[in-house]
Amino acid sequence: MFSTLRRQAAAAAATAAKREGDISTVFASLSGLKAEPLPQHFADLKARLIKGHEDQVRASWERLLKELRREIPVIHQLGPRVIPEIDFQDIDKASESFVREHRKRGVAVIRGVVPEKEAVGYKDAIRKYVKDNPQTKAFPPDDPQVFELYWSPSQLRARAHPNLLKAQRFLMSFWHSADKTALISSSHPVAYADRLRIRHPGDAQFALGAHVDGGSVERWEEEGYGQGGVYDKIWAGSWEEYDPWESSCRLPVVMDRYHGPGACSMFRMYQGWLSMSTTGPNEGTLLVNPLLSRATAYLLLRPFFSPKRDPASFSDADDFLSSSNWKLDLEPVSTLHGAIPSHGQELNELLHPHLDLSKSMAHVPEVRPGDYVAWHCDSESFEFTPFSFYATPCRTLFSSSFSSASSSSRRRFLSNSTNDPKPTAIHAVDSVHGGTADSSVMYIPACPLTVQNARYLARQREAFSSGTPPPDFPGGLGESAHLGRLSRAADVAAFSDEQGLRAFGLRAWACDGDECDIDTEKKVGKEKEEGDEKENGEKGKEGQRALLGAANQVLGFEGCRR
DSSP: OHHHHHHHHHHHHTTTTOOOOGGGGGHHHHOOOOOOOOOOOHHHHHHHTTTTTHHHHHHHHHHHHHHHHHHHHHHHHHGGSSSEEEGGGGGGGHHHHHHHHHHHHOOOOOOOOSSSHHHHHHHHHHHHHHHTTTOOOEEESSSSEEOOSOOOOOHHHHOOOOOHHHHHHHTTOBBBBBSTTOOOOOOOOOOOOOOOOEEETTOSOOOOOOOEEEOOOTTTTTTTTTGGGTTTTHHHGGGOOOTTOOOOOGEEEOOOTOOOOSSSSSSSSSEEEEEOOOTTTTOOEEEEEEETTTHHHHHHHGGGGEEESOGOSSSSSSHHHHHHEEEEEEOOOOOOOOOOOOOOOOOOTTTTTTOOHHOOEEEEEOOOHHHHHETTTTEEEEEESOOGGGOOOOGGGGGGHHHOOOOHHHHHHHHTTTTSOOOOTTTOOOOOSSSOOOOEEOOOOOEEEEHHHHHHHHHHHHHHHHHHHOSSSOSSTTTTTTTOOSSSHHHHHHHOOOHHHHHHTSSOOOOTTTOOOOOOOOOEEEEEEESHHHHHHHHHHHHHHHHHHHHHHHHSSSSSSS
């Protein structure tokens, strides 16, 4: 049975293989793609999403802008201090302040997940792996820094590391499921193969700005995130009731409707990376938007509103941004700002002026090798464009160069008539890594066990065996001819325990007996429910048992192993 399913999975993976490329093919701003107007059906979609709730949505927009005006100065003042931190040794007894801030901000730094010497050793081994395989694809091609590597021994070791898996379980415990029988378990992390980067000091080539992973236009589409009603509260004009930590609504979501080169078809609760270097702010590190639910609400509602008057009509940016200058479009156009089918969702100051990205994007604090940084799957982030890119925020619209532009050009960039994620009216400073040492990370998201994730894991396992890129990533030969590549379950078993092998889909989950993998899934910071706590616990165990059995079958094992 196992061999049959392996062949079926291999056939599916081959059929679904994406075109060859690198990270530049994922984002329109890196590939130079010119955004075209979206089809009319997106305008019709927007009308349907808020039909009957127009007044509520308009009122919610005003409340949202008020909240952004209150919260963004706090983020700007705190800078990296706004990002909650915790030592790995303390995750079993997380402080109330960490729990509160992480739930609010959606980002965290966990210190010392992997011993520092071991993490540095990962980087040294990667460099040798690249040296031994000069055919390795990377971006930029003339100065390789973001490598199309997924199966190097270092990456496999890091994904299987018991400390990393424990850190992922801790982070995913912040999520909860409204449906106690939903087939999802945050106690069973599964491995998602992703890239790595080793960025050189002084680099000025890679300029990826603020973006959100997990699809683009799919966030608005009924056949995308609408499958689970993830954002229904926002469409109803009650963004405050939107719960970014509820997991069961995300199970039916389709994030990759257009088979894009970087769209993710696996449910990742967090994007994350493991540091292999000591890197501080302005040294090629990560910036995140710690507004979480409020930034999500703004991103989704922005396409429904446009300014009554452009900046040239005002002497002050605050007057332009005032809610009194923004109207709900009663006849929607098709624009979804920064969203292009099959490409990543991008943001910038012109398309999303109220986010004030120069102030609301915060650097993560200095990290050392072995630190793990993770951010919620809805969070905006960027790593490669320095702060100076956004140092000319919405106030730039009041400059003489903008004011002297034609009125039609100004309207194009400020109204709902453009989707371009990189408008030519804004001037970006070249991206520069201002440190003196490399900025190096392995991207390792935190993913729960679900039936859909198990299906992806089966396909990913085939890619591991063949050395080709994982299903979500640009295709091609990948590492299939690389020297030193590991390709067998026995290779992983040489350094991994049973939990790591199961995370890779190389061992069956145990759902009965002494090695039972069923967990009560204690949620961090959640109050115990009264009355039906025991009943919910039993339902949760039944759901986990059913999930583990279903996942085993998808992976070619015989249901629940006893």
